[in-house]
Amino acid sequence: MAKPLFAAKEAKKVNVFGADVYLTMPRAAGRTEVSLLDVTAHPGDGPPLHVHHNEDEISRVLKGRYRLRIGEETVEPGPGGTLVMPRDLPHCYGSGVVQPGGFEQFFLDVIAEGLQVPADIGTHPEIAAR
Secondary structure, eight states: OOOSOOOGGGSEEEEETTEEEEEEEOHHHHTSSOEEEEEEOOTTOSOOSBOOSSOEEEEEOOSSOOOEEETTEEEOOOTTOEEEEOTTSOEEOOOEEEESSOTHHHHHHHHHTTOOTTTTGGGOHHHHHO
16 A cells, blocks of 8 residues: 655755755655655756656645746746646746656756756766656
8 A cells, every 4th residue: 555644754855956855755655656846945946947758747836936937938826826837848947746756766866976956967868868
């Protein structure tokens, strides 16, 4: 049976793109096809414009305001704002539910390789490709 409760204190914390990313519910832990990530970010934090070819993302803003680009549109959701970023649509920033799950492995691979994000990210495209 899948684990029914995931405590925030159990989440692995990684720092990428200047933001703290908490791997709240990795796909393997929940035995589901989703991953849940919590992100604490500050102005200027976050990844550059990028595309996921395998994953859809759904993000929900809990506190503050965020400016995000999704496709050709720029949006600024505040608390309670929910965003859907379908696969193959360029976007910058994203956190929340990733489906299918497993995207958290990107963050773990970056850390295992000792890479600094974003400075080194272009030097190892095979990590992003996985």
